Amino acid sequence: MRSSKEGSFPSTRSTKKILGLVAGGLALTLAGCQTRTEAQDQKTPKPAAARSAALTGARMASMPAGQDDGQWLMPAKNYASTRYSELGQINARNVRNLKAAWTFSTGNTRGHEAAPLVVGSTMYVVAPFPNYLYALDLNNPGSTRWVYKPEVDSSAQGVACCDHVNRGAAYANGRIFYNTLDGQAVAVDAETGQEVWRTALGNINKGESITMAPLVVKDKVLVGNSGGEFGVRGWLTALDAETGEIAWKAFSTGPDKDVLIGPGFRPFYAKERGRDLGVSSWPPGAWKTGGGTVWGWISYDPALNLIYYGTGNPGPWNPDQRPGDNKWTCGIFARDADTGEARWFYQISPHDHYDYDAINENVLLDLDIRGQRRKVLVRPERNGYVYVLDRGTGEVLSATPFAYVTVSTGVDLKTGRMREVEAKKTGVGKVVREICPAAPGAKDWQPSAFSPRTGLLYMPHNNLCMDFEGVEANYIAGTPFVGANVLMYAGPGGHRGEFTAWDPVAGQARWKIKERFPAWSGALVTAGDVVFYGTMDGWFKAVHAVTGQELWKFKVGSGIIGQPVTYRGPDGKQYVAILSGVGGWAGAIVAGDLDGRDGTGALGFMNAMKDLPQHTTKGGMLYVFALP
């Protein structure tokens, strides 16, 4: 099962096989499996890393390939979204000596999902609503150079879904760019903290908010919206980084001209071809409130000049009220980075039944697939599969389950369609048990990391199932309505989270770590072969990139749902930083003081999180670690 002789193309595997793998998966064969990524084509560590970075597109415009300057300029570290740092001062041998160097309190008790940025000798931290931006002086650890307090509409917190998170900022050309919950994009002078421009993009009064981190590509800032639950229509827009003016805007539903679909659109599968599918795959007019919001991650391939991002679930109708594929929700777009024109689209979940937003990270790698070097996009998806797509064409090369899945039996690679299990489809008043993965997916937004040294993708994720049963009365704006009584609970094994090292070529897990709670933080991997991630009960952990062995851990003040980063400080030392501050959908029970007796709270997530308050309390705090 874990034979690693060559990059054999994995067919879709049964869930049982994967479970066996989970049970048995360990480190001994790892050395062997290193042959299949490009990084392992060259064995000597240093050039390997350097070359692989170049080939995977894991480089930044501001930095020569392979020369990690020790900064952290965007949440995913690079355009390929690998969250891989070439810093190796902290390594698998010495990480056990890691100590807290300094801390910083944001004074904010909501969920902290952002990645800190490091530019020169300044660290930038975006806090949850009301979205203050802190510039911290790394020469005087913990001291604030300035704080930017955006003007945000205080009603945002009354209408935003799912806690009040922000997933971070991006740096380019002397400016920090980020978004506010009430739907604005802002540019702030990185030196002075002065606002350069501010553009209102979403209308919070209609439920439209922004939680995602922007990506800056050349002269444009890319931003997408949130709020599919409120009947918002999803979009991605490009702003002129200089002025904040809108250069283009691509909707996720509606006529081709709104979606920026033109003659250059060449999707791989027939199911994505046809005129105005964003209208005709819906009941009349339903696309106008159809969802497909863009609240996740964007990647960029400079060689192909394409950006990649995913769209959220369709809404606000239930599945039986929106027959059709509901294009272009729950899928991946490739677009021209300059014009926004669509090049291809792949719909992961046509006619989504389970709230499986397809907004996760797109890791751009060059891998040897069946003996051929392919430019691929690796997508660990909410529905429980890792997709490997040709990023030039949108062809699915493999789709392999990495978690326990009961709602589908695989992906037909000829048609690109998911093979769904009819018995697991939900409906009002219909009792459906053991829907796996649950609505937050086998893996939600929490971004993975890829090491060219090991060829492994490190994925924090969930092990959750759910039941839909009966009908529950609820109330919005004086109007009673009904919903399914949704209860989420741990999947097989009884643990709710996992941290998996995944070989995307073989389509196999190399090792897995079980976590009590959903692993809701991002991951970081370094040239020191150390992987960092945090847990919702507040442990910040370092594990061995090859074996998964736990090397070090530290208990922080509040559960971790942030994204770890590493950087070289002004003193030449390597540091690792993480925001703690539990919250988000999974942590709402703590951040929102929800009542654990009501299992259906937070859309049923509460039932799976009842014991979290016993393990952590709320409160945003930055932790920075270094060797003594």
Added chain:
Amino acid sequence: MSSRSLDCHLDSRRRSDPSSGLSPLSPGRREGGWERGAGGVRARRRGIDPIRGFLGIGVLLLLAACAKGHASPPERELRVCADPNNLPFTNRQLEGFENRLADLLARDLHATVRYTWWPQRRGFIRSTLKAGACDVVLGVPSSFEMALPTRPYYRSTYVFIYRKDRGIAVRSFDDPVLRKLRIGVQMIGDDGNNTPPAHALANRGMIGNVVGYTVYGDYSQPNPPARIVEAVAKGDVDVAVVWGPLAGYFAPRQKVPLEIVPVSPQIDMPFLPFVFDISMGVRRGDTKLQAELDGILERRRPEIDALLDRYGVPRT
């Protein structure tokens, strides 16, 4: 009442007010209670309502007590969380029937009403009642699990509304004529949630002729859920299926006469009700206040019925 209601943090409403940034919501933002002005906190009288004058005096007395830095037994406060922009239920101008109901309760309890305003959306109970910002919300379904409900004080139903000049008669979801009409319904969101009529129509295969209006609407406009009633009056849809109190209040306020007909059946077997009992909701565990309110709802039943009549709330 909790000790929180006795403290002197009179600007707390402002701090906890999520809608303070909303623009055209309330001309002049007359509150009827007190508000913080240039000269500090002051009582404001609104109209000729004797109750309100009484409230004003009560607040002044409370202020006087606070100003002295210690509390002589202050007047009781009834702390209510409500949507500032949601007629016929509540609004900041205190024009809704739940606003009147709050006055009635307060009268009975010899208390003054103090509002915390918050849009009644997902997270409403969490951010208000559970956060301790208030002790009661004035309308929840009686089977609501996030709060402790009082006894029901009315039962209403979803209704069909259509223009009287449209020349149609709709009584039931099974009326064949429905298939030929454009039908407006309200949408709540995904995740298995929606209004019962939305489910009922989909269950009967009516999809292409259904037009959705989000119950959230555009919160910068007055009373966002009312758009669906206006759509019927304007002829954007032939018929709409709307929760009774909303229809009962807004239908008579349109320029053309509208028919209001309770839907049939009352329940789509096995699980889909169109009729709901409505209670007040207190914090779980607050059985003392629950019992007090239950007593008032029983004693004042004729007054409450008359109030609901005045607002045109259809009852079954």
